[in-house]
Amino acid sequence: MNFQNGFGTNLTSNTEAGVTTTPINSIPTVDAPYYIALDATNLNSHYEVVYVTSDTATNINHAATAYAHTTAEEVRMVVPAGHFEAMQNVPQGFMLNGKLSVTDAAGITVAIKTLAGTDPTPANPVYVRIGDTIRTITAALSVAKADGTNWCNAGSAELATKEIDYFVYLGYNATDGVVIGFSRIPSANSYDDFSVTSTNEKYCAISTITTAASTDYYENVGRFAATLSAGAGYTWSVPTYTAKNLIQRPIYETRILTATSANPTNCTVVTRYKLSMNDVFCEMKGTMTGTPNWTTRPGLPFSVGAGVLSGDNDYSACGVGGYLDSGTANVIDGLTPILGASVSVLRIDGNATNSIVSASSPITWATNDVWYVRFTYEI
Numbered sequence: 001m002n003f004q005n006g007f008g009t010n011l012t013s014n015t016e017a018g019v020t021t022t023p024i025n026s027i028p029t030v031d032a033p034y035y036i037a038l039d040a041t042n043l044n045s046h047y048e049v050v051y052v053t054s055d056t057a058t059n060i061n062h063a064a065t066a067y068a069h070t071t072a073e074e075v076r077m078v079v080p081a082g083h084f085e086a087m088q089n090v091p092q093g094f095m096l097n098g099k100l101s102v103t104d105a106a107g108i109t110v111a112i113k114t115l116a117g118t119d120p121t122p123a124n125p126v127y128v129r130i131g132d133t134i135r136t137i138t139a140a141l142s143v144a145k146a147d148g149t150n151w152c153n154a155g156s157a158e159l160a161t162k163e164i165d166y167f168v169y170l171g172y173n174a175t176d177g178v179v180i181g182f183s184r185i186p187s188a189n190s191y192d193d194f195s196v197t198s199t200n201e202k203y204c205a206i207s208t209i210t211t212a213a214s215t216d217y218y219e220n221v222g223r224f225a226a227t228l229s230a231g232a233g234y235t236w237s238v239p240t241y242t243a244k245n246l247i248q249r250p251i252y253e254t255r256i257l258t259a260t261s262a263n264p265t266n267c268t269v270v271t272r273y274k275l276s277m278n279d280v281f282c283e284m285k286g287t288m289t290g291t292p293n294w295t296t297r298p299g300l301p302f303s304v305g306a307g308v309l310s311g312d313n314d315y316s317a318c319g320v321g322g323y324l325d326s327g328t329a330n331v332i333d334g335l336t337p338i339l340g341a342s343v344s345v346l347r348i349d350g351n352a353t354n355s356i357v358s359a360s361s362p363i364t365w366a367t368n369d370v371w372y373v374r375f376t377y378e379i
Contacts, residue, residue, distance in 0.1 A: 002030040004123045007077040040076040093219035093250035098126035108236040111142035131217040143207040153201040158259040160230030165254040171218040181206035186252040191216040223247040261298040266290030288369040297345035319375025326368040337375040
């Protein structure tokens with residue numbers, strides 16, 4: 001159902017009861033279907049509402065009317081009470097008549113459009129529930145971030161040139177009205193859940209923060225994919241969007257994505273991860289191409305949260321792992337991934353030696369040896 005705020009007109013000519021086509025002086029600018037009230041002020045005690053299924057330049061088409069109508073009566077567009085009740089029951093973060101638009105032209109622009117693909121207007125608004133209130137978007141709303149900055153740390157060594165997922169938020173305060181933003185984290189509820197540092201992984205690029213307050217409500221309304229290049233250029237690019245990489249509803253997890261972990265010398269690491277709310281599910285596999293020195297530790301797609309509890313020496317086990325010694329009858333044994341608070345690299349311990357992995361522990365690593373770990377941590 002569509003709606004044009006403030007629409008009103010009159011009949012072009014009188015009609016009899018039972019007609020299915022009514023001539024009116026002006027036709028709504030929104031497409032059918034919509035609801036029209038005939039004799040809207042009950043001038044002739046013939047008030048009735050018809051559901052318009054189609055229209056032409058001069059007529060509206062609907063089910064048979066119950067009454068005759070005259071040119072003196074007002075005609076108005078209305079929304080049945082049941083639709084308003086349904087709007088009030090929409091879950092937080094859901095939009096009505098709205099969708100996300102993501103484009104790239106020397107920078108990325110994320111915008112709210114109507115379902116018809118146009119900017120919202122007073123006659124064709126977008127509605128969204130933020131907190132316990134239905135907010136109305138009646139004008140163009142977008143946020144743009146130009147190339148040249150390591151936005152959200154998406155140009156880091158682990159993520160540069162990798163397609164990653166961003167979550168779109170709509171927020172509100174009484175002065176700025178409805179604002180739009182995007183962030184790498186899916187779990188924010190209010191403005192203070194974001195970082196204000198543009199290169200921080202928890203940063204949210206927001207259209208207006210002039211009077212933003214820590215307690216302003218923000219709702220996750222969808223997700224999109226994009227890539228930021230490496231180096232000083234930090235150039236945005238976007239894929240061809242599909243049902244999988246552009247989600248038009250609240251969603252709180254990424255797809256399974258890949259990262260480029262820093263490699264120990266003579267070791268090639270493959271990293272796959274998924275962020276769900278505040279938890280990262282990660283797996284890594286390292287294949288030796290020679291003798292490693294392990295001075296460099298594999299990097300993480302997100303830093304470990306500052307409040308994460310740690311064990312001895314500020315580190316604790318966070319998953320499971322193992323290794324394959326290709327040179328000794330293919331011996332398979334265990335490893336333990338270890339993480340501590342506020343770190344961005346992974347430590348791995350050998351189960352047998354109970355010590356940090358090194359060139360000679362828990363085995364003397366050589367070409368074609370393989371290690372793998374799966375672990376979870378909180379951001």
